[in-house]
Amino acid sequence: MGRPPVGERRDTTSRTVRLPSALDARLADYAEDTRTTPSEVLRRAVDEYLNSHSSRRDQPS
Secondary structure, three states: OOOOOOOOHHHHHOOOOOOOOHHHHHHHHHHHHHHOOOOHHHHHHHHHHHHHOOOOOOOOO
């Protein structure tokens, strides 16, 4: 995932999120420890959260 290579387009959207300094530091440490980027950690975390917390839209009518 992440930013697509030059010349390649992907269907992505940018979001801005404010984090408390302590949480941002934990995120940066985790990303470094796992050799990934904070953005990738956030993408995976949001995906995992949404997969485990169904919404009204996910339920049959």
